[in-house]
Amino acid sequence: xxxxxxxxxxxxxxxxxxxxxxxxxxxxxxxxxxxxxxxxxxxxxxxxxxxxxxxxxxxxxxxxxxxxxxxxxxxxxxxx
Amino acid sequence: xxxxxxxxxxxxxxxxxxxxxxxxxxxxxxxxxxxxxxxxxxxxxxxxxxxxxxxxxxxxxxxxxxxxxxxxxxxxxxxx
Amino acid sequence: xxxxxxxxxxxxxxxxxxxxxxxxxxxxxxxxxxxxxxxxxxxxxxxxxxxxxxxxxxxxxxxxxxxxxxxxxxxxxxxxxxxxxxxxxxxxxxxxxxxxxxxxxxxxxxxxxxxxxxxxxxxxxxxxxxxxxxxx
Amino acid sequence: xxxxxxxxxxxxxxxxxxxxxxxxxxxxxxxxxxxxxxxxxxxxxxxxxxxxxxxxxxxxxxxxxxxxxxxxxxxxxxxxxxxxxxxxxxxxxxxxxxxxxxxxxxxxxxxxxxxxxxxxxxxxxxxxxxxxxxxx
Numbered sequence: 001x002x003x004x005x006x007x008x009x010x011x012x013x014x015x016x017x018x019x020x021x022x023x024x025x026x027x028x029x030x031x032x033x034x035x036x037x038x039x040x041x042x043x044x045x046x047x048x049x050x051x052x053x054x055x056x057x058x059x060x061x062x063x064x065x066x067x068x069x070x071x072x073x074x075x076x077x078x079x080x
Numbered sequence: 081x082x083x084x085x086x087x088x089x090x091x092x093x094x095x096x097x098x099x100x101x102x103x104x105x106x107x108x109x110x111x112x113x114x115x116x117x118x119x120x121x122x123x124x125x126x127x128x129x130x131x132x133x134x135x136x137x138x139x140x141x142x143x144x145x146x147x148x149x150x151x152x153x154x155x156x157x158x159x160x
Numbered sequence: 161x162x163x164x165x166x167x168x169x170x171x172x173x174x175x176x177x178x179x180x181x182x183x184x185x186x187x188x189x190x191x192x193x194x195x196x197x198x199x200x201x202x203x204x205x206x207x208x209x210x211x212x213x214x215x216x217x218x219x220x221x222x223x224x225x226x227x228x229x230x231x232x233x234x235x236x237x238x239x240x241x242x243x244x245x246x247x248x249x250x251x252x253x254x255x256x257x258x259x260x261x262x263x264x265x266x267x268x269x270x271x272x273x274x275x276x277x278x279x280x281x282x283x284x285x286x287x288x289x290x291x292x293x294x295x296x
Numbered sequence: 297x298x299x300x301x302x303x304x305x306x307x308x309x310x311x312x313x314x315x316x317x318x319x320x321x322x323x324x325x326x327x328x329x330x331x332x333x334x335x336x337x338x339x340x341x342x343x344x345x346x347x348x349x350x351x352x353x354x355x356x357x358x359x360x361x362x363x364x365x366x367x368x369x370x371x372x373x374x375x376x377x378x379x380x381x382x383x384x385x386x387x388x389x390x391x392x393x394x395x396x397x398x399x400x401x402x403x404x405x406x407x408x409x410x411x412x413x414x415x416x417x418x419x420x421x422x423x424x425x426x427x428x429x430x431x432x
Contacts, residue, residue: 007210008280009292053278056213072210072278078293079207079214079238079279080191080250080270087346088416089428133414136349152346152414158429159343159350159374159415160327160386160406172308175324181381184330187323187402188311194320194393245317257330263403266323270395 002067004036007074010050013042023067029054030061036073049075082147084116087154090130093122103147109134110141116153129155161235162218164211169237171251178233183255185262189270191250193243201286207240207249210278214238217277221269229265231256236269238279249281297371298354300347305373307387314369319391321398325406327386329379337422343376343385346414350374353413357405365401367392372405374415385417 002023011017021035029052036050037043043050052059053072065071082103091097101115109132116130117123123130132139133152145151161177175188193205218236225231232255239249252269256262274295283291297313311324329341354372361367368391375385388405392398410431419427 005210007278008208008282011208012292053210053213056216058276070212072213074210074278075280075292076295077274077276077278078281078295079209079277080274085346087414088344088418091344092428133346133349136352138412150348152349154346154414155416155428156431157410157412157414158417158431159345159413160410171311175307175326179326179328179382181329181331184328186326186328188326189395189399190311190315190322190324191395192315192320192322192391193317195317246315255328259325259327259406260403263325263399267396267399 002032002065002071004032005072007072009046010043010074013046014040023065025066026064028061029059029063029065032065032071032073046075051076082112082145082151084112085150085152087152089126089155090123090153094120103145105146106144108141109139109143109145112145112151112153126155131156162215162222163237164209164214165237165239166241169239169248169251171237171248171253174235174237174251175253177235178253178255180232180255182257183232184257185259186253186255187262187266189250189252189266190248191270193245193247193249195245197283202245202283203286204245204284205243205249206282206284207243208280208282209238209240213278218273221272221276224272225254225265225269228268229256229261231261231265234265234269236273238273238277240279298351298358299373300345300350301373301375302377305375305384305387307373307384307389310371310373310387311389313371314389314391316368316391318393319368320393321395322389322391323398323402325386325388325402326384327406329381329383329385331381333419338381338419339422340381340420341379341385342418342420343379344416344418345374345376349414354409357408357412360408361390361401361405364404365392365397367397367401370401370405372409374409374413376415
């Protein structure tokens with residue numbers, strides 16, 4: 001299983017701040033987004049804008065994720 | 081007579097903060113600089129850099145000065 | 161000094177912490193909650209952050225800025241939680257030998273912060289609706 | 297607010313005076329007495345001003361800046377007299393709706409102040425000599 005921290009509108013539409021999904025090491029960021037959007041349809045309208053961070057850094061769609069990584073998923077940032 | 085306020089190095093080399101010189105209305109800023117440099121030789125090395133203000137604004141060499149104007153003479157500014 | 165906080169930002173202490181006789185220039189930037197945005201009236205903003213990553217990214221930004229300008233000291237504080245009109249959401253203070261360096265570094269830090277640090281804000285409009293802010 | 301003073305500058309009060317919920321950005325610039333200049337060590341600076349004209353010129357600068365940027369509030373304080381290492385010689389605070397405006401206006405004000413406001417400084421070097429500073 002992989003735990004995914006959710007923030008801002010992603011957290012809001014999912015209704016919780018941590019999601020948990022089955023995971024095979026080597027699956028990619030893009031696959032994570034697809035699995036999340038399937039499980040939580042509220043994410044679908046924002047899927048093209050969703051960002052994924054792995055171990056506190058932004059990760060590209062083709063980056064691989066392994067269980068134990070710290071993973072987060074959120075919309076574009078708007079702080080300041 | 082015309083009173084001229086002096087600041088910074090101009091004040092220092094003249095040795096006083098106000099100079100007084102005979103004046104005919106209509107004489108110019110350039111003439112003022114020449115009269116000052118003649119009366120106070122310490123000003124001569126800096127005469128090309130001296131600035132003159134008339135009534136709280138910078139005045140060009142060909143501007144006329146009349147008695148009663150507030151006149152000041154000083155080197156380029158260096159505040160901040 | 162990099163900090164996320166839920167209490168009002170003490171920008172005076174932050175500014176004092178970057179002053180130094182090695183530097184001739186200090187620039188402080190404050191982001192504050194503005195009432196009007198494109199004709200709509202805000203009553204409050206809610207800021208949410210991803211703290212560990214935000215601190216990591218802020219430290220990276222500091223390192224990037226130090227590689228570009230001869231920064232003496234720098235401090236960044238971002239507030240999280242509910243902010244009212246006029247409240248300070250972010251404070252960035254930087255000291256450098258000369259003024260242009262300090263202005264450029266300060267502007268770089270706030271521009272980059274808005275682009276890469278995982279913090280989000282939600283508008284609370286005066287008609288009672290809320291809306292997550294999309295970056296421009 | 298434009299002021300010349302012989303006492304330490306309270307930049308915190310100055311910054312508070314420009315904060316406003318109409319503005320999303322505040323930029324504060326502080327000029328401070330730096331110890332080293334091109335390898336020489338300063339122990340103090342003496343600032344001399346021509347007060348009436350300096351206040352007139354500062355008011356003109358404020359008007360120029362307001363014609364270029366949508367400035368909400370602005371405050372400028374310049375100190376005169378003997379300043380020690382690290383002391384603040386000038387503080388400029390400006391608030392604007394958006395950050396780039398505030399940075400640009402703040403930088404304009406300090407650049408122009410240094411070019412046109414009748415204030416002069418004299419270096420007191422650590423070898424006991426003094427020297428009027430020439431603008432660069």
